[in-house]
Structure formats: structure tokens, C-alpha cells
Amino acid sequence: LAAGDISAGKEISASCAACHGVDGNSPADVYPKLAGQHASYLYKQLVEFKNGKRANDIMSPMVAALSEEDMANLAAYYASKESTPGAVSEDSLDLGQQIYRGGNSESGVPACMACHGPNGSGMPAAKWPKLSAQYQAYTEAQLHAFANGERQNDPNGMMRDIASKMTEEEIKAVSAYVSGL
Ligand code: HEM
Ligand code: HEM
Incomplete structure (x- = not known):
């Protein structure tokens, strides 16, 4: 695919x-910030809303008429913008940071930063999304969607596996934590 x-x-x-x-x-905050997200990841999501691999009643009709070129152009546009992190309350900081950086060895949750990076900036070459500055409500909703199988477009089910091992408290805390990264 061309840039x-x-x-x-x-x-x-x-x-x-x-x-x-x-x-x-x-x-x-129910709508994800797209600013500064990697073009490779954005493009993958748009293609998968279109082919149904990522099911969403709002987004699938939005992309129905878009060509691959349109989607690549949209991805490039949003990737060129910047997002600003939000403020995080003190009470979610400790647990959120612990999960993000160290995971939970008892329940088998890996450290998020292994894939999403120490600063939450993801990995464009691997299409691992940036999580930093994303709204807490959206991140929480995606972790729930992975955990209950509503979202199935993660390669090898890696996010479905991780999210299904997380407690509600861990989901809330880590989602708050990354919104401030
Ligand atoms: C999610 C792009 C129009 C509502 C997304 C995502 C992308 C995207 C790339 C996934 C973000 C991520 O995974 O981090 C676009 C583009 C649009 C468009 C390029 C125009 C062609 C809209 C409109 C609405 C909307 C008009 C509201 C009516 C949503 C919602 C989600 C979403 C609710 C979250 C879906 C979920 O929970 O899985 N959009 N969007 N989008 N968008 Fe859009
Ligand atoms: C996607 C959170 C650990 C690989 C996501 C998304 C969230 C998330 C919220 C969706 C982003 C969006 O819609 O914009 C987390 C958290 C983790 C964690 C909180 C730690 C508890 C990991 C690890 C890996 C990984 C360890 C790699 C082994 C991915 C990949 C996607 C993704 C590949 C993209 C899925 C797709 O293509 O649609 N993660 N993640 N994540 N994550 Fe993680």
C-alpha cells in the first residue's frame, strides 16, 4: 500500500x-481520538470495519463507500495530527501503572508496555496502536469488547486473551493511566 x-x-x-x-x-469520550494514531493501525481498522472483521454498527456504514486509497489518505491525515494527554486522578495511578508496566503475574496478564511501548506510543511497523492520550471511556470499552468477544480483529486473539484475564478494577485503572500518558 502506498503512503x-x-x-x-x-x-x-x-x-x-x-x-x-x-x-x-x-x-x-465515547468516540476514540484518532489524532496521532499510527497510519498503519488506522488503515487496518478501516479495512476491517469495511470487511466486517471488526464489527461496529456506527463505523461499518461510514466506511462502506470508501476505497482503499480513501482509507489510506484518511489514515495519513489523522496520523499527522497530535493529541494531548488528559489528567489522571491519583487513585487510579498506582494500580494502572503497575498493570501497564508489570502486568499481573498471578492471573497471567502481561505488561502492556511490551507491545504498546513505555510511553504508550505503540509500534507502527507492527500495527500495535498508540494508547497514550486516548479517552479512558473508549479504552475501557475496547477492553470489555475484547474480553467478551465482541471485538475479534486482534491478531491471534492476543488482546482477547489479555483482557479476559483482567479484573474490572484493573481495566478501569489501566484505562485511566494510559489516558494520561
Ligand atoms: C472508531 C475512523 C466517522 C463513531 C473509529 C476508528 C477509526 C475511525 C479508525 C477506530 C479507532 C481505534 O481503533 O482506535 C473514522 C473515519 C470516519 C469516521 C475515517 C469518516 C469516514 C465516524 C462517525 C461516527 C463515528 C461520523 C459517529 C456517528 C465511531 C465510534 C467508534 C469509532 C463509536 C468506536 C467503535 C468501537 O467501539 O469499536 N472510527 N470514523 N465515526 N468511530 Fe469512527
Ligand atoms: C490493541 C490495551 C497489552 C497487542 C489494544 C487496544 C487497547 C489495548 C485498548 C485497542 C486500541 C484502540 O482501539 O485504539 C492493552 C492493555 C494491555 C495490552 C491495557 C495490558 C494489560 C498488549 C500486549 C500486546 C498487545 C502485551 C502484544 C502481545 C495489541 C495489538 C492491538 C492491541 C496487536 C491491535 C489489535 C488490532 O489490530 O485491532 N490494546 N493492550 N497488547 N493490542 Fe493491546
Whole structure:
């Protein structure tokens, strides 16, 4: 796939702005921030909303008419923007940080940073998403969706396996923690 064209992506993004913001900083926390997310990961998600591998009633009709080129351009546009981390309350910091950096050896949850990086910035070459600065509510919702099998597009079920071993308290804490990274 060729690198996307940022200005062509910007034009199409007008139809996404109501939910994801003009620059990918979504106005409400049920909608993920797309700003600064890796183009490789964004492109994978758009293709999978289109082919049904990632099921979502809102997003699938949004991508139905997009070509592969449109999706590559949109991915390039949002990747070129920046997101700002939010403030995290003290009470979720300790547990969130512990899970993110060390996992939970008793229940078999690995350290998130092994794949999502010490700063939450992910790994573009591997299509491992950036988690930093994402809204807590969205991250929590995705961990629940992996845990209950609603979201099935993670390679080899790696996120489904991890999320299903997490307690509710751990999910909340780590989601708060990464929103501030
Ligand atoms: C998720 C892109 C339009 C609502 C996503 C994701 C991408 C994306 C890449 C996944 C983000 C991630 O995995 O971190 C786009 C593009 C749009 C568009 C390129 C325009 C063509 C919209 C609109 C709405 C919307 C108009 C609201 C009516 C959502 C929601 C999710 C989402 C609710 C989360 C889905 C889930 O829980 O799995 N979008 N979006 N999007 N988007 Fe959009
Ligand atoms: C995706 C959280 C550990 C690999 C995600 C997403 C979240 C997340 C919230 C979805 C991001 C979005 O929709 O924008 C976490 C947490 C972890 C953890 C809290 C630790 C408890 C790991 C580890 C790996 C990994 C250890 C690698 C072995 C991935 C991959 C995806 C992903 C490949 C993308 C799935 C796709 O292509 O749709 N993770 N993760 N994660 N994570 Fe993790």
C-alpha cells in the first residue's frame, strides 16, 4: 500500500468530524481520538470495519463507500495530527501503572508496555496502536469488547486473551493511566 495523501484525507475527513473532531481530537469520550494514531493501525481498522472483521454498527456504514486509497489518505491525515494527554486522578495511578508496566503475574496478564511501548506510543511497523492520550471511556470499552468477544480483529486473539484475564478494577485503572500518558 502506498503512503496516504494527507490533504486528500483531510477533505474526506469532513464526514468524520462530527464524531472524531476536525483534527481527530474527538469531542466526546465515547468516540476514540484518532489524532496521532499510527497510519498503519488506522488503515487496518478501516479495512476491517469495511470487511466486517471488526464489527461496529456506527463505523461499518461510514466506511462502506470508501476505497482503499480513501482509507489510506484518511489514515495519513489523522496520523499527522497530535493529541494531548488528559489528567489522571491519583487513585487510579498506582494500580494502572503497575498493570501497564508489570502486568499481573498471578492471573497471567502481561505488561502492556511490551507491545504498546513505555510511553504508550505503540509500534507502527507492527500495527500495535498508540494508547497514550486516548479517552479512558473508549479504552475501557475496547477492553470489555475484547474480553467478551465482541471485538475479534486482534491478531491471534492476543488482546482477547489479555483482557479476559483482567479484573474490572484493573481495566478501569489501566484505562485511566494510559489516558494520561
Ligand atoms: C472508531 C475512523 C466517522 C463513531 C473509529 C476508528 C477509526 C475511525 C479508525 C477506530 C479507532 C481505534 O481503533 O482506535 C473514522 C473515519 C470516519 C469516521 C475515517 C469518516 C469516514 C465516524 C462517525 C461516527 C463515528 C461520523 C459517529 C456517528 C465511531 C465510534 C467508534 C469509532 C463509536 C468506536 C467503535 C468501537 O467501539 O469499536 N472510527 N470514523 N465515526 N468511530 Fe469512527
Ligand atoms: C490493541 C490495551 C497489552 C497487542 C489494544 C487496544 C487497547 C489495548 C485498548 C485497542 C486500541 C484502540 O482501539 O485504539 C492493552 C492493555 C494491555 C495490552 C491495557 C495490558 C494489560 C498488549 C500486549 C500486546 C498487545 C502485551 C502484544 C502481545 C495489541 C495489538 C492491538 C492491541 C496487536 C491491535 C489489535 C488490532 O489490530 O485491532 N490494546 N493492550 N497488547 N493490542 Fe493491546
